[in-house]
Every structure is written in C-alpha cells, then in structure tokens.
Amino acid sequence: MARQQTRIKGGNKLMRKNIALMLALVMLFTMIAPMSASAASSNRVTNVLTMGEDEYTTVNDTYLVIQDDEGDIGSNSQRIQLTLDNAEWKLDGGTDAALISALTTNTIFRLDDGTDQAAGTSTLEITRQTSTRLEVNFEFDNSGPDVAEIRIPILAQVKDEGDATITVNRLQSAVSRSTDLVFATVIDGDTVTTVDGTITFGPDKAEEIEAIVIDETVPNALDDMSKMIEFKLPRDFEWSAEDDLTVTATGGLAGSGTFVQASVEDAIQGRDFKVSLADLGISSANSNETGTIVIEGLYIYSDSDRFGDVDLTVDGVLSEQTFKIAEYKDFSLSVDVDGDLAEVIAGQWENAGEETGFELPTIVIEENIEDSWVSGRKVTVDFPDWIKIVESDESVDNMNVVVNEDGVEDNTYEFTPTRDGGAMEIELDFDVIAEAGAEGDIEVVVSGRGLDDEYTVVVGTVVPPVSVDMEMVEIVIGDSAQPVGDITITENVVGALKDGELLEIAFDIPGLRIHSGYDVEVVNEEDSGLEIDDVDHDGNTLEIEIDRESDDEEGVIVISGLQVSLARTPATADYDVIVGGLAVVNNAEEDGDWFEEFAAWEAPMLRVVTDRTREVRxxxxxxxxxxxxxxxxxxxxxxxxxxxxxxxxxxxxxxxxxxxxxxxxxxxxxxxxxxxxxxxxxxxxxxxxxxxxxxxxxxxxxxxxxxxxxxxxxxxxxxxxxxxxxxxxxxxx
Missing domain, CATH: 3.30.457.10 (Copper amine oxidase-like, N-terminal domain)
Structure with missing residues (x-):
C-alpha cells in the first residue's frame, strides 16, 4: 500500500469560543464548593491461606494490595499502619531486622501497564512498632509510568484456630481504611488440606478436580499408615473412578506411585472416598520433618439440578476441614487473555515500512461445560472505534469456523463456529493499530446469540507517542513578537519519534506567523540517544527533523524563545496547538484504508484577546x-x-x-x-x-x-x- 506524505491540517478547526467563561465558572464553583477528605484506594489480599496453628507465612504466600483507584495517592507521601489480629509480624527464625529487610525487599510497586517498577525507584520505610503493628511510609515515584498499586508481603506467624486478619489504618494518607481483611484461616489440627484450584463442570459428565495437597503441621502427624483418609462430597455429588490416581509424598513422608483405577473404585462409596495411607503407598521417611502428600486424578460427577459451589469435607486421620473444590453449572463459557498485555502506540505502525500492526495477546474462547456454546451462530469480536485490525489468525479445537473477512482492516472480527467433537475452543490472534489521539485500555467485547453472555476483556493499552507541556498563552490582537513560553515535548515510549521524519507543531490561528530566533534542544540527548537535525518554520507551523531515534530512555525536546505575531485579526476565542507530522503519526492517510487523524496531540492553548488579562489581586x-x-x-x-x-x-x-x-x-x-x-x-x-x-x-x-x-x-x-x-x-x- 502506498504511503502518502502527511501534514497537519490547520486553520479550519472548530474554535472554542466559550472555554474562558466555562473555566471561570468551574473555578468559581471550585472555590465555593465544600471540600471533602475522602480516600480512594481499594485494599485486598491476594490469597487466603489455610494454615496450622503457629505456622509462618513466607514471601509470595500472600500480599496486601493497596490500589490507587482514583489517583488520589499520586506522588504524595503516605503514612499508614498495618495491624494484625490472631497473628504477629514475624519471620520464621529471623530477627526484627531480618523481618524489616524481607518486607522492604519484597514489597512491589506495580505500574499502570502491569509491570513492576525497578527496586528503589519509589520510596519505602517500614517500622515494626509492636509484634502486631507496622508503620509504613511510602511515596510513589510517578516520574515515569504511574504507579497503580503497592503490594506488601504479609510475613507473619499465625496463632489460634480461626481467621487471621490485617487492618489498614490511614494515619496521614489518601489510603482507604480497611478492617479485618482475612489473609489466613487457621486450623486447629495436625494437618492442613488444600486444593490447587477450583474447576467448573456441568451435569452428566465426570470432571477431574485439581490436585489435593495434604500438609503435616507437626512431624509424625501421620504416623499410623493403617488409618483412613476420608473425602466427602455434598449430597447429589459422587466420586467417579475414571483413571488411576497419582500419589506423591515428600519431606517427612515417602511414597510416590500410582493408585490403580480398580483400587479407586474400591475406595469409592458414592459421595465418600476412603483409603488408608498404606494403600496409597505412603510411609514415614523422617520423624523430624513434616511431610506433604499430593493426590491427583480424582473425578467428580453429578446429574442433579442443584447448581452452585461444591465443597469437599476431609476427615478421618486428617484434621477436619471443609473447602470449595468446584463450581457446578448448567452451562459455562469463558473468554480469557493468554499472554502479556500489549502496548500500542497511537498513530503508529509497529513497522511503518512493512505496515505491520502491534501484536496482541491471544484471546481464548472455550467451553468449560460441553454444549454451553450454541453451534452455528455468529460470534462478534468488537474492538474500540479507534482500533483497526491489520491481521487476524485463529486456532480451533473441536470446531470448524467460517470467518467474515470484511472485519479485517476495520475494528470488528466475526466468525461462525460449528461443533466437531467435544468442548469447543478457539484461540484468536490479532495485530492492530490505534488512531492518533487515542489513549487508554483496549477493551474487546465478545458477543453473539450462541454465547451465554457478553464478555469484555482487556488486551492492551494505547499510549500516545508524546506528551506536551505548555501554559495557556494569550495572543493580543495588534501586538507583535508575542512570547509563547517554553514547550516541552516528551516521548512516552523510547523510539516514539521516528528518524528521518518531521515533528510538526502548528499554532492553529488564521494569520499567525512564527518569528525566527527561537531555540530547539534535546535536553537529554546523551542519555536518550534522540537527535534532531534541521529546524525550520513555515507560516504557523514549526518543523523539527528527527535525525536519530531514542534508544535508551525517552527523549525530551524543549522549544524556547518562541515569538509569534498575527498578520490579520481573528475572532477572539481559544485556538488549538497541534503536534503531529510523520515523526509521530504514520498510520493516517487522506481517504486511505486506515485512519485520517493526523494530530498526535492537540489542545486549546492559544487565547486570542483584545487586551491582556490582568491577574486578580x-x-x-x-x-x-x-x-x-x-x-x-x-x-x-x-x-x-x-x-x-x-x-x-x-x-x-x-x-x-x-x-x-x-x-x-x-x-x-x-x-x-x-x-x-x-x-x-x-x-x-x-x-x-x-x-x-x-x-x-x-x-x-x-x-x-x-x-x-x-x-x-x-x-x-x-x-x-x-x-x-x-x-x-x-x-x-
């Protein structure tokens, strides 16, 4: 496809005549409206652990997450207090100093794009006030991408049977107060039984549950191998002997092997599964060490209409517990994203020479329960209007698809599936581009009459190539050589300004003329690698040629000493400053197949007045x-x-x-x-x-x-x- 030299279109933009009045009213309302001191973070824990009495958590077991939902935390210093109940801040075998070091080292500052900020970028200070109380002082460093949340590991020793909780108290901060967030359930027993995850299944088909993990909380808790392990399902559910079990014992217990299908059948009594440790091949290995048993390959079945959560009760030689292992549904589909979220630069190709788009993570649509997806009905995958699909590909399992090719080079992908076997699944891969001026999450909506619901997933984020910092400028009719003030253009992504192309800054006022004598400089040329060549102006547009792309850090261009005059008298109004050119926007064409927006950034930053506004004193x-x-x-x-x-x-x-x-x-x-x-x-x-x-x-x-x-x-x-x-x-x- 041929590429067309593009220039910023100026002179005919809709003028914002009432902005000044609106701003004045907003300022007045702000002055008289009551102020509130509400906080706006959401606080949660990542995992609720099942533990024995006096056990210790370790790094990565569970975190307290404080998410800056409304941007109120920003870059301001925050002081909070974290108080434990039924637990103490303590490191297994470590000193207080070791605890503080572990907490500080393993605290994570997560950015808006989902990546983790480099250690030491944001500031953090943690003090252990008492055995149950920490004071945490932190400050986000938002000089680069904004910090979205802080994750503090909960390193503690739990105490007695019941819930162990953490409370967040805001001392001097914008952090919301949260009370009694449960991070562990403490079991009064010698063993703790958990499941690696939950499954979703439907009627009339046996499904394998996730692995069951049995941990001793004290050595030799399971020392009598003749005693029985008992697993009990709710009424209307039963175990099914579909395959051999895989049994693995480690630590203070030994024995790894297969519990054959015939033996599984013997151990099943409807909704009960009972088997001795000896029959599973378990033996004691080390009387001074706790042991772990992992059982894989158990299947559950139901033909009832009692849909909902399925809980497992463990008993016998094991400490009695009840916990969720499955969700039983009449039908179930899932739409998920497989892979890292993409970063798409607005207004650009991934490779302009070959016109290739940005690769998104795979969208996976699959049946969790067979026959949940109605075959033969069209499915639509909708992207935002400011996204266009460059290429698409699909991989299917147990289905055939017919794709409507009209969606490519647009923002919609349509296909019709037909069943060919068991549970249907399709993996969709897309390369896309985003329109200049777009910004934010790329939300994809998957819908169709054959699906049980409408699904929305986020596949990436659109980032403008540059940010622009300048003050509102008053241009007085009749005055000459009027200063504009400094304009700072900062790349949001390394390499966003393309070499060999022009960066254009247009002042969209009819008859405006730029004077010579200004200065244009890459202020971090040595650190970023960004270099510029010729700088010129043509009427109301300043042109900067990019000679070399940044390759180490985001480049920063500062324009100073700029002066302008008006050759004729325009209407008093607010006018746009527009940043564009092929250096920042290369996927736009007049009447082309893709986009027609040429401005990477524009804002009403020029106010034409008959007399300069004076400051109210x-x-x-x-x-x-x-x-x-x-x-x-x-x-x-x-x-x-x-x-x-x-x-x-x-x-x-x-x-x-x-x-x-x-x-x-x-x-x-x-x-x-x-x-x-x-x-x-x-x-x-x-x-x-x-x-x-x-x-x-x-x-x-x-x-x-x-x-x-x-x-x-x-x-x-x-x-x-x-x-x-x-x-x-x-x-x-």
Missing part, C-alpha cells in the same frame, strides 16, 4: 494591625477608615513618589498619572481635578493616609469592602 487592612514591612497600621478617624497609600503599591502594580517641596504623592495606574496633596481633598488625574474626597489626605507616622473608600472610587476598577465583625477593609482589582 486583593489586599486586606485590619484596623490596629501592623502592615508587614511598614510598621504602621490602618485606623479610623472621624468615621473614615484611613489606610497608608504606600501599602497599596503591589495591589496597583505601581511605585509611589513623594515630593517634599509640594508635599504631594504621585503614582501611575492604568497609564494615568494621579497626584494627591497632603491637606487637600482633591485627587488629580493627568493634571486635572478628578475626584473630590470627603476628607483630606493626612500624614501619620511619616506615612500618607487616605480614606479607603475614596481611593477605590477614584481609581474606578478597584473595589472596596468593609467587614464590621473583623474590622477589615479589603481592596480588590
């Missing part, structure tokens, strides 16, 4: 309270609030001049010259009488004092208010 005078730097205070005389004129210099953005000969004070304000004579009531402006006060200007403590309200009246755009309760006079301009 105010000053308060409290009767009897000294003014900093002047050592004098306002006072009331003859019912008039008298204020020192010198204290208003900053408010008026002027400088007062005292003439001892004429005993006058003069100053300039809004290009007008004002003069006040001591003992006179008249304020003169530009040599003529302007405003007559109802009292005279006086000198007190070597300062010129005027009545507050009369100053405001004379200057026109300065307002004055009086608060009787606080005895405060306020001037605002």
């Amino acid at each position: 105010s000053i308060d005078f409290v009767i009897g309270q000294e003014i900093p730097g002047l050592n004098v205070a306002p006072f009331i005389q003859d019912g008039r609030t008298m204020v020192p004129l010198r204290a208003m210099e900053d408010l008026l953005d002027t400088e007062l001049r005292w003439n001892p000969t004429s005993r006058t004070v003069s100053f300039r304000y809004n290009d007008d010259a004002y003069v006040v004579a001591i003992g006179e009531q008249m304020i003169k402006m530009n040599g003529a009488d302007w405003h007559e006060m109802d009292t005279v200007a006086i000198i007190s403590q070597d300062r010129t004092y005027l009545p507050a309200s009369q100053v405001a009246d004379a200057l026109g755009d300065v307002s004055y208010s009086w608060d009787e309760i606080t005895r405060t006079a306020t001037f605002t301009r």
Whole structure:
C-alpha cells in the first residue's frame, strides 16, 4: 500500500469560543464548593491461606494490595499502619531486622501497564512498632509510568484456630481504611488440606478436580499408615473412578506411585472416598520433618439440578476441614487473555515500512461445560472505534469456523463456529493499530446469540507517542513578537519519534506567523540517544527533523524563545496547538484504508484577546494591625477608615513618589498619572481635578493616609469592602 506524505491540517478547526467563561465558572464553583477528605484506594489480599496453628507465612504466600483507584495517592507521601489480629509480624527464625529487610525487599510497586517498577525507584520505610503493628511510609515515584498499586508481603506467624486478619489504618494518607481483611484461616489440627484450584463442570459428565495437597503441621502427624483418609462430597455429588490416581509424598513422608483405577473404585462409596495411607503407598521417611502428600486424578460427577459451589469435607486421620473444590453449572463459557498485555502506540505502525500492526495477546474462547456454546451462530469480536485490525489468525479445537473477512482492516472480527467433537475452543490472534489521539485500555467485547453472555476483556493499552507541556498563552490582537513560553515535548515510549521524519507543531490561528530566533534542544540527548537535525518554520507551523531515534530512555525536546505575531485579526476565542507530522503519526492517510487523524496531540492553548488579562489581586487592612514591612497600621478617624497609600503599591502594580517641596504623592495606574496633596481633598488625574474626597489626605507616622473608600472610587476598577465583625477593609482589582 502506498504511503502518502502527511501534514497537519490547520486553520479550519472548530474554535472554542466559550472555554474562558466555562473555566471561570468551574473555578468559581471550585472555590465555593465544600471540600471533602475522602480516600480512594481499594485494599485486598491476594490469597487466603489455610494454615496450622503457629505456622509462618513466607514471601509470595500472600500480599496486601493497596490500589490507587482514583489517583488520589499520586506522588504524595503516605503514612499508614498495618495491624494484625490472631497473628504477629514475624519471620520464621529471623530477627526484627531480618523481618524489616524481607518486607522492604519484597514489597512491589506495580505500574499502570502491569509491570513492576525497578527496586528503589519509589520510596519505602517500614517500622515494626509492636509484634502486631507496622508503620509504613511510602511515596510513589510517578516520574515515569504511574504507579497503580503497592503490594506488601504479609510475613507473619499465625496463632489460634480461626481467621487471621490485617487492618489498614490511614494515619496521614489518601489510603482507604480497611478492617479485618482475612489473609489466613487457621486450623486447629495436625494437618492442613488444600486444593490447587477450583474447576467448573456441568451435569452428566465426570470432571477431574485439581490436585489435593495434604500438609503435616507437626512431624509424625501421620504416623499410623493403617488409618483412613476420608473425602466427602455434598449430597447429589459422587466420586467417579475414571483413571488411576497419582500419589506423591515428600519431606517427612515417602511414597510416590500410582493408585490403580480398580483400587479407586474400591475406595469409592458414592459421595465418600476412603483409603488408608498404606494403600496409597505412603510411609514415614523422617520423624523430624513434616511431610506433604499430593493426590491427583480424582473425578467428580453429578446429574442433579442443584447448581452452585461444591465443597469437599476431609476427615478421618486428617484434621477436619471443609473447602470449595468446584463450581457446578448448567452451562459455562469463558473468554480469557493468554499472554502479556500489549502496548500500542497511537498513530503508529509497529513497522511503518512493512505496515505491520502491534501484536496482541491471544484471546481464548472455550467451553468449560460441553454444549454451553450454541453451534452455528455468529460470534462478534468488537474492538474500540479507534482500533483497526491489520491481521487476524485463529486456532480451533473441536470446531470448524467460517470467518467474515470484511472485519479485517476495520475494528470488528466475526466468525461462525460449528461443533466437531467435544468442548469447543478457539484461540484468536490479532495485530492492530490505534488512531492518533487515542489513549487508554483496549477493551474487546465478545458477543453473539450462541454465547451465554457478553464478555469484555482487556488486551492492551494505547499510549500516545508524546506528551506536551505548555501554559495557556494569550495572543493580543495588534501586538507583535508575542512570547509563547517554553514547550516541552516528551516521548512516552523510547523510539516514539521516528528518524528521518518531521515533528510538526502548528499554532492553529488564521494569520499567525512564527518569528525566527527561537531555540530547539534535546535536553537529554546523551542519555536518550534522540537527535534532531534541521529546524525550520513555515507560516504557523514549526518543523523539527528527527535525525536519530531514542534508544535508551525517552527523549525530551524543549522549544524556547518562541515569538509569534498575527498578520490579520481573528475572532477572539481559544485556538488549538497541534503536534503531529510523520515523526509521530504514520498510520493516517487522506481517504486511505486506515485512519485520517493526523494530530498526535492537540489542545486549546492559544487565547486570542483584545487586551491582556490582568491577574486578580486583593489586599486586606485590619484596623490596629501592623502592615508587614511598614510598621504602621490602618485606623479610623472621624468615621473614615484611613489606610497608608504606600501599602497599596503591589495591589496597583505601581511605585509611589513623594515630593517634599509640594508635599504631594504621585503614582501611575492604568497609564494615568494621579497626584494627591497632603491637606487637600482633591485627587488629580493627568493634571486635572478628578475626584473630590470627603476628607483630606493626612500624614501619620511619616506615612500618607487616605480614606479607603475614596481611593477605590477614584481609581474606578478597584473595589472596596468593609467587614464590621473583623474590622477589615479589603481592596480588590
């Protein structure tokens, strides 16, 4: 497919005429709206362990996860307290110092993209206050990708039978308070039995459960090999002898081998499975060490309509426990993602020369229960509108598919499955591109009349190639050579700015002209490897040629000293600054097969005005309270609030001049010259009488004092208010 040289389209964008008013209203609402101090994190534990009394957790067993849902944690310092109940912060055989080291070393700061931040990037300090209480101080480093969550390992010794919990107390932080998060269930017994996972199965077909793991909590707990292991299922469920069992014993127990299918049948009594340790081939190996038994190959079956969780009760020589091993459903499908989430750069090809897209992880659609997926009905895989499929591929099991090829080069993939055997499964692989300006998670929606539900999965994230930092600029009609201020363009991904292509920055105001004399620099050229070549401008567009791509860290380009003028008079409104060019957007074409958006970044950062907006300023005078730097205070005389004129210099953005000969004070304000004579009531402006006060200007403590309200009246755009309760006079301009 031919590539077309692309340029930013400018001059005809919709102007945002009401942005200024809207911003003012938003600011006003923000000032008067009540503030809240709510926290916004979600807290959880990764695993709920089953443990014996006085056992220790180890690294990777379970973590406390504090997720920054609303971005309130940000880069601010956080101070929280973690309190255990029915457990103590303790490392098996370790000192307090070893505990703190293990906690600090194994705490994880996980980024928005799902990867883990390099150790030592964010700050962390952990203190053990008591045996059950930790204080944790941390601060996210969001100079790169934002930190999404902190994962703190729960390294503890559990105590008595029951739940062991952790409580998160916010001391000085945006972290939400969470109480009694269960991280372990403590069993009062000599053994702990768990299952490696749960399965989903349906009626009329036996399914293999996950491996059952039996751990001794004390050595020699299982020392009588003639005693029976008992596994009991709920009513309406039964065991099925479908295959041999695989039995493995380690540690203080020995014996690995096969428990043949015929023996399995003998051990099954409907919903009960009973067998001795000796029959399983288990023997004692080391009286000083705890042992573990793993049993694989047990099948369960049901033909009932009592759908829901299936719990297993263990008993006999084992400590009695009940826990979930399966979910029993009439039908069940799953849509999952296999592989790491993709990072897709908006507006770009993975390889522009070959026009290849970004590879996504595999989407797997499969039946958990056979016949849950209705054969012969169309399935639709929908991507967001700002994604287009470049290539697709499918791999199937127990099915045939007919693919609607019209979806390729669009954002929809459709196929119709027909059953060819047992449980149907399809693996879908896609290469995609994203439109310039897009950002966020790539959510894929899988739907169809043959599915039991609509499924949504996230397959990746779209990242803009660059971020742009600049301040809103006022462009005054009639002024020339107006400074724009610094513009910083930072790559979000290493290599995002493509070599041999132009980076273009357009100021989308009709008749705007860029002046020469600006400076463009890669401020981290040595560290990033990014290099630029020719820099030029054409009308309202600045052009920067990328000579070498960054290869080590994200490059940063700073544009400074930029000045602009208007060759004609545009409407007063807000106008866009647009960043584009083939250096950042290479998958757009006029009337092409892919996208037609050429701007990698745009925002209304130019405000055309007839006069430059002045900053709102105010000053308060409290009767009897000294003014900093002047050592004098306002006072009331003859019912008039008298204020020192010198204290208003900053408010008026002027400088007062005292003439001892004429005993006058003069100053300039809004290009007008004002003069006040001591003992006179008249304020003169530009040599003529302007405003007559109802009292005279006086000198007190070597300062010129005027009545507050009369100053405001004379200057026109300065307002004055009086608060009787606080005895405060306020001037605002």
